[in-house]
Amino acid sequence: MNTNVSRWTAALPSLKTGPSFSVGQLAVKHLSGVLRWLNERIFFPIRRRYLVNLLTPRLIGKTSVLDLGSSDGGLAASIRDRLASDGHIVEFTGADVRRQPVVRIPTVSYQGDRLPFDDDSFDSVLLIDVLHHTDDPEVVLREAARVSRGSVIVKDHYYENEAQHRRLQRSDYIGNAPYGIRLPYNYLSLDSWTPFLTVQCGMSIRASHRFRFNKLDDCPHILFELGMVRSAPARLIR
Template sequence: MDAKYDTIGINYTELRKPDRRIGRLISDALGSAQNILNVGAGTGSYEPVDRTVTAVEPSREMIRKRSPTAAHVIQASAEDLPFDDKSFDAAMAILTIHHWPDKEAGLREMRRVTRDQIVLFTFDPEHRPWLTDYIPELSALDDAQMPRMSDYERWLGPVDVSPVPIPHDCSDGFLYAYWRRPAAYLNEKIRSGSSSFWSIRNAKPGLEKLGRDLETGEWERRYASLLTAKSYDAGYRLVVAKAPR
């Protein structure tokens, strides 16, 4: 079982605190579903607290970090879900699909065990947030790891895809969450909360250039339009697949 977060999840609980605004979008997308499966559940971010949730997570370390009051968790992988067909009203997968060894198999398994909607919070690899201007390796990694938006329809049937604008003060420290707080990327601890920085070989040249641009004011000049923006389309998407009728 590939459990990457056994190694890289050291600061996850502290840095990856669910953002209530993103959580509201996910909750709304789940609709009236009462029995929900969370695949690649990690520490339980964005799991509804007012419904019955079953979590699936391959990493022992992430399971260990879950709250004692979190949903019941089973150690398993997306590609081999230990449930009967149509066991759940709805299913969710939050910023996890890029870690799955076989993304198509995992999504087809989610479809098999789910009666109605599947809600995915993911990233469109065709998008290029400003951080990739400094660290182009991130774009190459996104291209290699992330399904295209067209893949979801191919694997799940018709889907609705909606942008998820990221608030300037987002509490969840995923990769592009610090878009209006660029100095945060110079902090090694903050970078440790993103799997992408564990995956690229050498971010140092790009980070050094970012540091210089922040010192000289070049970053502010280059990205002036972001300085007062309340939110930013960093490429994150909510993908919702209804059950075939």
């Protein structure tokens, strides 16, 4: 895993402002506002539309889904509504280390290690752009597998060279820094995903799909539909 912050992102200003406002702090506050506008008017709607179309068919026939790292539950609610419009009733639950003040699905807070659910509680678990925000993605993925009695669906990024890694960092900063979300930039290379999922985490890959949202999207995305391998060695979560 490459967790080094590029020179580009290291040079970016923090979007936190102190009690007094210098000219520089006002500029940073303005930048945060501009990025929020771009995200909420342009980037987020494009992302949501694409992911709803991509994920909805994979959840037909499920009755309970956990969206792990759900934020405000907007994506899960959109998938739920699309499924309901086609006659499929699915109950969505969210879990996040930063529970938002307003959520669109029932959401629980957790500390990033042990989920407050029994084994095999859900038909499927979603991990949508979550693992690269964690310091230990194996712990998060193993917990997702523990509470799923069916599949775990992972959507994340990959890189094949340093230029792609820098572009992912830039995109991550734009989409997350204005909201105070931590950015470890913990992406996996394309060649690292399969051994991470199968050998390290003991999952089976049922399907995978590489894509971009549109022709202008310079961030490579990858989706995995995973099954559990119950004989895989357990990792102790402290």
